[in-house]
Amino acid sequence: MSQSFTLTDSQSLSDLIVFLSRSGRVLDGSVRLMATEGVLAVYTAIFYPRGLLDASPTVLGLRTFALTEPVDLDKVVPVRSLLERLKRLESTTSDPTVPVTVTVPLEVNTVTWAGISPPKGGWEPHGQTPAANLEVAARAGIDEVAATVPEGVGELIVERVRSEVWGRQVDGLEFVPTGAGFAAFSLGFLADDEPVQLFESGLWTRLSTSRGHVLVRRKPWTLTA
Numbered sequence: 001m002s003q004s005f006t007l008t009d010s011q012s013l014s015d016l017i018v019f020l021s022r023s024g025r026v027l028d029g030s031v032r033l034m035a036t037e038g039v040l041a042v043y044t045a046i047f048y049p050r051g052l053l054d055a056s057p058t059v060l061g062l063r064t065f066a067l068t069e070p071v072d073l074d075k076v077v078p079v080r081s082l083l084e085r086l087k088r089l090e091s092t093t094s095d096p097t098v099p100v101t102v103t104v105p106l107e108v109n110t111v112t113w114a115g116i117s118p119p120k121g122g123w124e125p126h127g128q129t130p131a132a133n134l135e136v137a138a139r140a141g142i143d144e145v146a147a148t149v150p151e152g153v154g155e156l157i158v159e160r161v162r163s164e165v166w167g168r169q170v171d172g173l174e175f176v177p178t179g180a181g182f183a184a185f186s187l188g189f190l191a192d193d194e195p196v197q198l199f200e201s202g203l204w205t206r207l208s209t210s211r212g213h214v215l216v217r218r219k220p221w222t223l224t225a
Contacts, residue, residue, distance in 0.1 A: 002071040005040055006101040010093045013100045016042065016102040017086050017209070019063045019212070022136055022187050024079045030111045031082060033104065035073035036120075040065045044079075044194050046183040046214075048113040056163040057177045058116055061187045066098045078122055081105035098208035118215045121205060123199040131190040131209070132159040137170045141178045172197070175205045175218050183214045 007013050020031060023044040028194040032043040047059040082105055089100055148161050166179030176198070186189050189212040199206040 001075070002035070002073045002104075004101055004103045005035055005071050005073060006068040006099050007040075008066050008068055008099055010090065010096045010098070010100055013086060013090055013093065013102075016063070016065060017083065017090060019061075019187065020044075020079055020083050020086070023061060023083075024083065026183075026186050029079055030076050030108050030114070031079050032076045032111075032114050033073055033123045035067060035071045037082050038067050040067055040073070043114075043118075044185070044187075045111075045113040047162075047179045048116070050112075050159065056159075056165050057179050058113065059166075059177070059183050060113075060116075060118065060215045060217075061178045061183050061189075062118075062213040062215060072105070075104055076109075076111045077105045077107055105122045116217060118203070118204050118206075118217070119201045122201040124201065124207070126198040126200045128195040129170075129176075131184075131192060131194060131196055133172070134170065134184050134196060135190055137178040138185035141165045141182055152198035175216065176207065177201070177216060180205075180207055180214050180216050183207075184212075187212060187214075190216065 019042065023031065026046055034041045039055055039177050042065065044061040049058065049136045051058050085105065088207050089102065093100060100158050111182065140171060145161060149158050166177060166182060168178050170178055170181055184196065184207055189209050191209065194209050197208045198210065203217050205216045220224070
């Protein structure tokens with residue numbers, strides 16, 4: 001398996017830095033790098049169940065980047081370590097058209113969400129929704145969590161509140177929890193002039209804009225006959 005990948009130019013490098021910087025404010029500290037057919041898929045976990053009794057939805061953020069050549073890569077690495085390497089490369093890159101080779105940090109082997117792989121195909125269109133619909137849900141959820149969770153409260157209570165708030169369905173959107181709105185909003189995927197496209201494949205729902213994707217995995221018992 002490859003220990004590096006090569007982005008096509010420094011703009012892709014800058015975009016990846018922005019994505020990981022935003023992700024680092026809300027995720028668990030790890031990122032999954034998967035490369036197939038000359039495309040790098042970068043997954044981050046915004047929400048995921050942390051135990052059998054945790055009802056939190058699985059919500060992943062995704063950005064894709066073109067590579068100069070195909071590589072065999074599927075690793076979970078620390079966001080901070082990868083960001084440090086990317087920023088060092090950015091500081092030494094003078095020609096924006098020159099490809100940039102990134103060496104992958106040491107892998108993390110204890111990340112439970114990385115074993116959940118969204119489908120690569122079979123996505124069926126399922127309508128669209130205004131970006132404002134998801135932003136309103138995200139902002140309302142942020143305010144509710146802040147108002148409900150007092151300072152110094154235990155971690156179990158915090159997780160229970162977050163699970164309840166971010167597991168609710170967005171008004172008018174089947175199988176789209178408010179946590180998906182939070183992911184799209186916090187990762188910078190929403191734009192006022194661009195609707196969010198919805199797709200479904202099996203247990204998964206995908207929310208897509210030109211800026212990135214949010215993937216939601218629902219519980220098996222939510223499937224309808």
